[in-house]
Every structure is written in C-alpha cells, then in structure tokens.
Amino acid sequence: MTIVPFRIDIPDADLADLHDRIGRTRWPDQLDGVGTAYGVPLDRVQKLAEYWRTGYDWRAHEARLNALPQFTTEIDGQSIYFIHVRSPEPNALPLLLIHGWPGSVLEFLDCVGPLTDPRAHGGDPADAFDVVIPAIPGFGFSGPTKDTGWDVRRVAAAFAVLMRRLGYDRYGAQGGDWGSIISRALANQDPEHVVGVHVNFLVAPPPKDIDVPLSDTDQARVDAMRTYMAQPAGYFRQQATRPQTLAYGLTDSPVGQLAWIAEKFAEWTDPTSTVSDDLLLTNVMLYWLTGTANSSARIYYESLAVRGAPMTFDPPLGVAVFPHELVPAVRGLVERQHRVTRWSEFDRGGHFAALEVPDLLVPDVQAFFRDHR
Numbered sequence: 001m002t003i004v005p006f007r008i009d010i011p012d013a014d015l016a017d018l019h020d021r022i023g024r025t026r027w028p029d030q031l032d033g034v035g036t037a038y039g040v041p042l043d044r045v046q047k048l049a050e051y052w053r054t055g056y057d058w059r060a061h062e063a064r065l066n067a068l069p070q071f072t073t074e075i076d077g078q079s080i081y082f083i084h085v086r087s088p089e090p091n092a093l094p095l096l097l098i099h100g101w102p103g104s105v106l107e108f109l110d111c112v113g114p115l116t117d118p119r120a121h122g123g124d125p126a127d128a129f130d131v132v133i134p135a136i137p138g139f140g141f142s143g144p145t146k147d148t149g150w151d152v153r154r155v156a157a158a159f160a161v162l163m164r165r166l167g168y169d170r171y172g173a174q175g176g177d178w179g180s181i182i183s184r185a186l187a188n189q190d191p192e193h194v195v196g197v198h199v200n201f202l203v204a205p206p207p208k209d210i211d212v213p214l215s216d217t218d219q220a221r222v223d224a225m226r227t228y229m230a231q232p233a234g235y236f237r238q239q240a241t242r243p244q245t246l247a248y249g250l251t252d253s254p255v256g257q258l259a260w261i262a263e264k265f266a267e268w269t270d271p272t273s274t275v276s277d278d279l280l281l282t283n284v285m286l287y288w289l290t291g292t293a294n295s296s297a298r299i300y301y302e303s304l305a306v307r308g309a310p311m312t313f314d315p316p317l318g319v320a321v322f323p324h325e326l327v328p329a330v331r332g333l334v335e336r337q338h339r340v341t342r343w344s345e346f347d348r349g350g351h352f353a354a355l356e357v358p359d360l361l362v363p364d365v366q367a368f369f370r371d372h373r
Helices: 012-023 042-054 058-066 105-116 152-165 178-189 216-230 234-241 243-252 254-268 277-288 293-306 358-370
Strands: 003-005 070-075 078-085 093-098 129-134 171-175 194-199 317-321 340-345
Touching: 012 042, 012 254, 042 254, 042 277, 058 277, 070 152, 078 105, 078 152, 093 105, 093 152, 093 178, 093 358, 105 129, 105 277, 105 358, 129 152, 152 178, 152 293, 171 178, 178 194, 178 293, 194 358, 234 243, 234 293, 243 254, 243 293, 254 277, 277 293, 317 358, 340 358
Parallel strands: 093 129, 093 171, 171 194, 194 317, 317 340
Antiparallel strands: 003 070, 070 078, 078 129
C-alpha cells in the first residue's frame, strides 16, 4: 500500500542510443504521388526523425513532467505510475483523468491548471478538482505489465483501489479512447464511489433494428459505427491479435515507433489542431524510453472479449462530441444504455480532445460535474 514519490531521470546513455538508432535508420521506398493512401508519408517521417535526432530537447519536457507531483504504487502485482495534483480549494472533487492509445498522461497537462485551480484561471472555485492522472498498466512508466489479463475491467479495478488508497471516497472519471471505456467500467464496478463519468469518445453499438428516430447526421454516424465495428482498422486488428509480432519492430526501431504513432495523430485530429511536433515526440518518447510498445498494445488483445459489450451503470454520464472523432456518438443510442445528464456537440476538435481543445473540454467537464458533486 506504499505510495512512492517518482521522478523521471532518463540516463544520457539511453538518449545517445536513441540518436544513434535514428541516424542508422534503413528507410523504405515510397511510390510517387500516393500521398497518405498507403500510410504516413516518407518525407513527413524523415523530417520528424531528423528533428528528433538533432533538435528535440527531451530534458525540457522531462523537466515539465517533473514539475508535477508524480508517484508510483503497486496494485494487483503491477507498479502503477500517476500524477496527483491537489487543488488549493478545500472542497475540490477528486477526478480521474484516463488516457488511451496511442496517447499518454501528456494529454491532460494543459487541463491540470484550469481543473485544479479555476480561481487562478478566471473560473469559479466551486468547480475545482483534485486530479489523478494514471498511466494505464502497460503504458509508459506503468509498464511493461508482467502477466496476462490486463483488460479494461482489471485496469478499472486497479484504479478504484488507487483512489481508495489516496483517501478518496467519492470521485469522478473522465476519458477518451480506452480512457472512456475504463471510466465506464469504473462506474460499473464501483458505483457507490463514482459520482459521474464524462467521456469524449463513446461507441454505442447500434442494434439491428433501431426503434428511435434518427436525423440524417445520426444515421450517418450509425453507418460509420457499423463499419467501424465490423471492419476494424489494421492497427486494431494487429494489436488485438498479434501484438508480440508487431512489437519486435516497434521496440527495436525508434522510427518504426514514431511512424506507428504519428500516423494516428495525423488521421485522428482536427486538421486545424495545433499539436506540436515537440508534443508528439514527447508522447512517442514515453513509449520508446519505457519499452512499452508491446505491453500497451496488449490492452487490445486482452479486452477483445468485452469490445462492444454493454456496460451499464447507475452514475450519470456526460458526453462531449467532437466533429473529427473517429466515430461520433449517437445520442439516441447512448441514452438507451445510460442516464445522460449532459450532451455537448462542438464545432472543432478530434480524438485527442484534451490535447487539441482543452479550452472546450475543461469547461464541459466542469459543467457536467457541477450537478454531481
């Protein structure tokens, strides 16, 4: 039950090895005029890799993370890393912020200040949170995992233990991607302590026969959702079936790891978003430096059995829908399963909402939990 302060201190030798590996990259060919049809373009990856090798400053980003209170604790045989920032406000509500793949705890850094200290950011101090930002077991400094079975339900159970260990009897949860699924699993497993769940990604599998009226927009979303469920993308199928085979390339080649993640950031974000190359590379570093390409992918393999399964719960649900999400949620379908008390549709933002549009996500989180404290 020990909680241990943690500080990131990557050895210089690891950074030198990274730079050496990038410099010795064996580059693939590329067909002329194909754009992004075959995958992330060669020139984009080459430019990112050269900046990574010669211009990117890991120590600056390491220092930014080390400026936050970081800890580790062992739960269910696994070391779990988390950031824990307490609010200066005495009645702050504890809030778990849960990332997904290929994200990390970095997703929430720009949200920490406004959430923990709204008074200092022009907001209402009554909206303050104590924030807990764990790395999912198998990801970054919470990895690699040491045994099988780390599906979303086991992760949720571990996070419930974490919140109790921190002394929190009531708390909320927020997440996108896997963070959304884990947040809902938490509410399913720990409803007496979870006061509410806010998500910015939610795939509610449509039934064969939909008995609620749908707008043209919602019908298009249902069609996209059916395609998404029936024909998962290549990355999903690979990680859900043969993560070990994929891991050899990603763990040995920094440019392979970079391309695997950079493609998703290019395709899943709003084209108007300004996610910097520095932030992208720092996110990649949290996979590369910890050697967690394999263990982070295993959440797809372990959780395949619960993919698409209904996950009902009593606590209220808030949903933020961003236009460039992989599959925007359909309200009529979500409300068949959950007690939705806030539904917000935005005109910008994508899959990585906390990174792309914290100015939209933070107020929506505050507004949702305002009624559930």
